[in-house]
Amino acid sequence: MSGFVSLVGAGPGNPELLTVLAKRRLAEADVVVYDRLINSALLMPLTAELINVGKQPEHHRVSQYQINQLLVKLARQGKRVIRLKSGDPDVFGRGGEESQFLHAAGVDFEVVPGITSAIAGLAAAGIPITHREFASSFHVITGHHKAGGHQLNWENIAHQEGTLVFLMGMKELGEITHQLINHGRPKTTPVAVIQWATHWKQRAVRADLDTIETVVNQHGLGAPALIVVGKVVSLMPELALTKPLA
Amino acid sequence: MSGFVSLVGAGPGNPELLTVLAKRRLAEADVVVYDRLINSALLMPLTAELINVGKQPEHHRVSQYQINQLLVKLARQGKRVIRLKSGDPDVFGRGGEESQFLHAAGVDFEVVPGITSAIAGLAAAGIPITHREFASSFHVITGHHKAGGHQLNWENIAHQEGTLVFLMGMKELGEITHQLINHGRPKTTPVAVIQWATHWKQRAVRADLDTIETVVNQHGLGAPALIVVGKVVSLMPELALTKPLA
Known part of the structure; x- marks a missing residue:
């Protein structure tokens, strides 16, 4: 057989x-x-x-x-x-x-199929990936790129209306925030980082594009973690069952 | 209590x-x-x-x-x-x-959380939503918009490198393909439509931006269905367990 x-x-x-x-x-x-x-x-x-x-x-x-x-x-x-x-x-x-x-x-x-952290990891931190008031699309992007592959089109990514989710991007957190700001996203855009999403040891912080790297370092967050950018992050203090560290 | x-x-x-x-x-x-x-x-x-x-x-x-x-x-x-x-x-x-x-x-x-058809519905038709050779991101967009909400930024959407998935978009299939072509996507870009994804009555067709609307009409596909645009659709004949109708 x-x-x-x-x-x-x-x-x-x-x-x-x-x-x-x-x-x-x-x-x-x-x-x-x-x-x-x-x-x-x-x-x-x-x-x-x-x-x-x-x-x-x-x-x-x-x-x-x-x-x-x-x-x-x-x-x-x-x-x-x-x-x-x-x-x-x-x-x-x-x-x-x-x-x-x-x-x-x-x-x-x-x-x-399995539940992806790119959606469920946000929910576990009180962030709905879409919301009629804020986001009618979402965009999931890997921080790992094939050697010799295309660079990300930051101009496009920065101007998406919807929620941005970066997976495996913690090593590039500074680069991601830098590129988004350089391509016109306000420095005050809300950002969350969620480590070990849905695990008992989940930890999350919330800040903005300009400050997230500092806050992540203060609290010692590292991989594996999600980076979430967009207005839906502003719902986190209201909807999170466990309050973010920052 | x-x-x-x-x-x-x-x-x-x-x-x-x-x-x-x-x-x-x-x-x-x-x-x-x-x-x-x-x-x-x-x-x-x-x-x-x-x-x-x-x-x-x-x-x-x-x-x-x-x-x-x-x-x-x-x-x-x-x-x-x-x-x-x-x-x-x-x-x-x-x-x-x-x-x-x-x-x-x-x-x-x-x-x-639940498994979303926006990812699993593609897999059920033989389409991996990401692939190192073709797509390092994916973009999920609703066809339903809040009254008075923003129009989609087609210029941005058309130029994303990654897979595009439209949910609840069957009424706007013609508009979607028209806008993507008008904003520079080649007419030969592969497109799939998957109705009742993961249900026993699932049906799927494959064509390109220029022909998908005709093929969908020929086979009588309607809502609920996913619209998938991008190179990963080209894997469908190889990876689908049930062959597409077209």
Whole structure:
């Protein structure tokens, strides 16, 4: 019998933000190939074999090509394979690349979506990503770029009406705020930074484009964190269940 | 004892794309206030009282203000209230407005995120919303605008590098394609339309900016549907489990 690979989104961190389908797939799995940032509370109850291919930023322990080959090898052994990724597999998670590799190798696969922190992480800090009064669009941008890839079009990004969400952008926080201000965003535009969104150890701060870097440093926030820019951030003091640190 | 309101995302349609937390909240609820487009498979097993406040487009059966007041009234009766919305409560779902109303009324509440069709609906049709080769950002835009609100900045939207996703935009499909072409997007830019994404009755077509409206009409696709614009659409024939109609 030939195997099957499910590319599964584990959600943003809170183990109950897994989907019912993802939970079922995990319970049925023979082997789970998982990333860094996967909450161990999700893995502990499983009977499947667990393989950690977690990558540290700038310290790739297992290459993407090796992961692709591992998935094919396990599937060809007839196994029910889960490729478990934090958030959603297709939101900067290389789900598309792994899907293409599996397709080319003739391995059956599916994509099981997950809750992305790019939306739910905001809600957990009291920020609705859209609001009729403030934002009729939202824009999700990665701070990681492919070597040799295009530079971001800051002129366009700075002038979007909707909420801006930067993932994996903490190393570029100064550059992001600098570019937005240089391209015409008022220095007083509200900004939030949310670390470990939806985890019990979530921490959040609120400031403006001009001051957020200082406030983040004062409170010692670092990756993994979301950067949120736009008027919806102003709702945070009213709607957050846990008050921001600043 | 004072009640509690959970604003819960039901996900895109497939009942197994509910989160574990949302499922638990539904099982514990005294009353569920739900919208149009909620899959009845989610409601049937529940013991809670069910109240339909579903709104048809252009035919508001229950006003947003009436919904807000109903939630407060039920909570003040000491009930565990679920406000169940399709997708995610904060993605054009007025979760923010309802949260503000509950906060102002002194009612305890939470937001339980849901899988949004704006991401998972693409995956279900074989389209990864991001891809290192094609898209390092994505942009989600509603086709519904508040009366008297800003017009979309088409110049900016047309020149985004990343994937564009329009929700509730089927009535404006011609306008959307027209504006994108007029603002410099090539007529050959790939476009997909996905109706009833993740439901068993999902249907999808693929064409380009110049031809999508004709193809949609040929196949009789209508709301509810997603419109997806960008290079990632070109992966659809390779990655879709069910082939597009066109």
